[in-house]
Amino acid sequence: xxxxxxxxxxxxxxxASLLAGCxxxxxxxxxxxxxxxxxLATWDxxxxxxxxxxxxxxxxxxxxxxxxxxxxxxxxxxxxxxxMKMRASANQLPDIMINKTFTLTRFKDYLIDLSETQACxxxxxxxxxxxxxxxxxxxxxxxxxxxxxxxxxxxxAGVEVPTTWDEFIEAGTTLQNYYGASDADFMALxxxxxxxxxxxxxMEFMPSLESGNGQNWNDxxxxxxxxxxxxxxxxxxxxxxxxxxxxVLGKDPLGLGHDxxxxxxxxxxxxxxxxxxxxxxxxxKDAEDLSDLGTFYLPARNTEEDPYNxxxxxxSFMGVTTHxxxxxxxxxxxxxxxxxxxxxxxxxxISSASSMTNFPKEKDPVLAEADEMCPDKVLIMYDGGGDDxxxxxxxxxxxxxxxxxxxxxxxxxxxxTFAELNEKWxxxxxxxxxx
Numbered sequence: 001x002x003x004x005x006x007x008x009x010x011x012x013x014x015x016a017s018l019l020a021g022c023x024x025x026x027x028x029x030x031x032x033x034x035x036x037x038x039x040l041a042t043w044d045x046x047x048x049x050x051x052x053x054x055x056x057x058x059x060x061x062x063x064x065x066x067x068x069x070x071x072x073x074x075x076x077x078x079x080x081x082x083x084m085k086m087r088a089s090a091n092q093l094p095d096i097m098i099n100k101t102f103t104l105t106r107f108k109d110y111l112i113d114l115s116e117t118q119a120c121x122x123x124x125x126x127x128x129x130x131x132x133x134x135x136x137x138x139x140x141x142x143x144x145x146x147x148x149x150x151x152x153x154x155x156x157a158g159v160e161v162p163t164t165w166d167e168f169i170e171a172g173t174t175l176q177n178y179y180g181a182s183d184a185d186f187m188a189l190x191x192x193x194x195x196x197x198x199x200x201x202x203m204e205f206m207p208s209l210e211s212g213n214g215q216n217w218n219d220x221x222x223x224x225x226x227x228x229x230x231x232x233x234x235x236x237x238x239x240x241x242x243x244x245x246x247x248v249l250g251k252d253p254l255g256l257g258h259d260x261x262x263x264x265x266x267x268x269x270x271x272x273x274x275x276x277x278x279x280x281x282x283x284x285k286d287a288e289d290l291s292d293l294g295t296f297y298l299p300a301r302n303t304e305e306d307p308y309n310x311x312x313x314x315x316s317f318m319g320v321t322t323h324x325x326x327x328x329x330x331x332x333x334x335x336x337x338x339x340x341x342x343x344x345x346x347x348x349x350i351s352s353a354s355s356m357t358n359f360p361k362e363k364d365p366v367l368a369e370a371d372e373m374c375p376d377k378v379l380i381m382y383d384g385g386g387d388d389x390x391x392x393x394x395x396x397x398x399x400x401x402x403x404x405x406x407x408x409x410x411x412x413x414x415x416x417t418f419a420e421l422n423e424k425w426x427x428x429x430x431x432x433x434x435x
Contacts (some may be wrong), residue, residue: 034067034329039094041072043080044316046281047098047140048073050349060336067329078197095324096333099137099317102384104129111136111319112327119338122358125314128381137317138338141277141352145201145298145311146370148265148279149272152292153179157271161296161373163308165239168299172248175271180250183269187250189243190270192258199404201274201298202243206236208380209300209309217385221392221434224426227418234418237403239300241414244407254408262286274298276315277367280351295370297377308374313382314355388434395432396424 042048048071051057057069072094074080081103087093088110099107113134120126125142126135154161154171157178162168175188192198208216211232220226220233227234244253250270265273266286273279284290297310318337320330336342338356347354347361354361363371371377385393392398398421406412428434 034326034332036326036329037068037070038096038324038326038330038333039070039072040096040098040333041074041080041084041094042098043074043077044098046278046350047316047346050346054345054349056342056346059341067326069333091323093321093323095321095326095330097137097319097321099319100315100384101129101313101317101382102390104131104136104317104384105386105390107321108132108134108136108387110321110323112322112331114138114319114331114334117331117335119335122338122356124357125355125381126317129314129317129383131386137319138334139314139355140316140318141314141347141350142355143276143278143313143315143352144367144370145205145274145276146295146367147272147274147298148283148293148295148366150268150292151294153268153271161294163299163304164301164306165243165299166302169243169246169248172243172272173246176248176250179271184251185264185269187253187261187264187270188248188272190261190265190273191249191253192256192261193249193253193405193408194255194260195257196399196401196405198258198261198275199240199401201276202240203237203400203404205298205311205382206240206300207233208311208382209298210236210239212307212309212378212380214311214313214380214382217389218383220425221386221388221429224429225422226425227421229418236300237414237418240404241407244404249408254405277352277364278315278350280364280366284351290366293366295367297370297374307378308376309380310374310377311382312379313384315352388432391432392425392428392434395428396421398424 051071074083084093084097084107088107093110097107097111099111104111108131113136114120115130115135117138119138120135123138125139129135129139149161153175157175159171159174162171172188176186179186179188208214213219213232216232261270262273262279262282263286264270266283283293287293297308299308301308318334320327320334324330340359343356344359347356347359351364351367353363362368403417407414
C-alpha cells in the first residue's frame with residue numbers, strides 16, 4: 001500500500017531557523033526550499049495512522065509546499081526487512097528508512113551520519129547506538145518491555161504478582177489450572193508462536209536480563225562456545241524452556257499468531273502477555289474495560305536478593321539512506337519530525353516512552369504500575385548485536401526467535417541444540433576470521 005502526501009522540506013542551513021520558530025510557527029524561506037520527491041518506508045501502523053489522522057504532512061506543507069513525500073507502508077516488519085535487503089542490493093532504498101537496534105549494523109553502509117543534527121543532540125539514546133562512531137538513526141521512542149496482566153483474574157485465582165522466575169512459572173501454572181479447567185482454550189501466558197517473533201521478550205532479551213549486560217550478543221561473538229553449560233544464554237534459555245514446556249502457553253501455542261492471542265488477552269481468554277509498551281495502544285482499542293489491566297516487569301532473576309534487571313532500548317530509528325538523491329532535504333525532514341512542531345504530538349499519540357530529553361512524557365498509568373511495583377529496578381540498555389555477531393548469526397542461520405518456537409516441537413532436545421550451536425559457532429568464527 002502506498003500513499004502520496006505532498007509536503008515541503010528546507011535546506012540544512014534553514015533547519016536552525018525552523019526549530020527556533022517551531023513554538024510560534026515556522027516562517028517560509030523561499031530561498032531554501034527543495035523540490036522533488038522523498039520516500040519514507042515503514043511497517044509501523046501507529047506511525048502511519050499518526051501521519052494520516054493528524055495531517056502531519058499538511059501541517060508541514062503550510063510552510064514548505066514544494067516537496068512530495070511518498071509514505072510506503074509494508075504489511076509487517078519481516079516483509080519490511082526482506083524488501084529493504086533486496087532494495088539495498090538494487091540501489092533503491094527509500095530516502096528515509098526506519099531501523100531497529102539489530103538492523104543498524106546490517107544497513108550501516110547505506111545510512112548517513114546524523115551526529116551533527118539537533119535531533120541527535122536532544123535524543124537521550126541515539127549516541128549510545130552509534131556504529132563506528134556514526135549515528136545512523138534517531139530512535140523515535142524509548143522502549144520498555146512489560147508483562148501485562150488482568151488483576152481481577154489474578155485475584156480470583158489467588159495469585160500474587162511474581163518477583164522471581166520460579167514465582168513467574170508458578171503463577172502461570174496456577175492460573176492455567178484454575179481457568180483452564182473450564183476453558184480448554186485458555187492461556188495463562190499468551191504468546192503467538194505461530195509467528196515466531198512474539199517470543200522475543202524471552203528469546204531475545206532474556207540473555208541480557210540474565211547477565212545484566214546489554215552487549216550480550218556482542219560478547220558472545222568473542223567466544224568459541226557461548227552456549228556451554230553455565231553461560232548466560234544457556235542459563236537464560238534453560239529458564240525459557242522450563243516456562244514454555246510447563247503448559248502455561250495453553251493447548252496450541254504453535255497454532256496461534258500474535259494478533260490472535262492479543263485479541264484473546266484483550267477478551268480475558270488469557271491472563272498474561274509479554275509485550276512492549278506499543279501493545280497497550282491495541283489493547284485500548286480492543287478491550288471493553290481496562291480498569292483491571294496492570295503491568296509488571298518480567299522477573300528474570302533467581303532470587304529476590306538478585307538485581308531486578310529491566311530492558312530499555314531505543315526503538316524505530318529514523319535515518320537517511322545513501323541512495324537518497326535529496327539527502328539534505330531528508331535530514332531536514334528528520335529535524336522537523338523531532339521538533340516541537342511534530343514530536344510532542346507523536347509521542348503523546350502512542351503509548352511508548354519519549355526518547356527526547358526536551359520532550360519528556362509521563363508514562364501511561366497502566367505502564368507506570370510496573371515502576372511502582374519495582375522501585376529497585378536496574379535498567380539494562382539493550383544492543384541488538386554488532387557486525388561480528390550478525391556475521392556469525394547469518395553464517396550459521398541462528399534465529400533465536402525461531403528457536404523459541406522449536407522448543408514446543410516434539411522431540412526437541414535443548415542440550416543437544418546447545419552442543420550443535422557451539423560447534424557451528426566455533427567453526428563460523430574461524431571461517432569469518434573473528435577473534
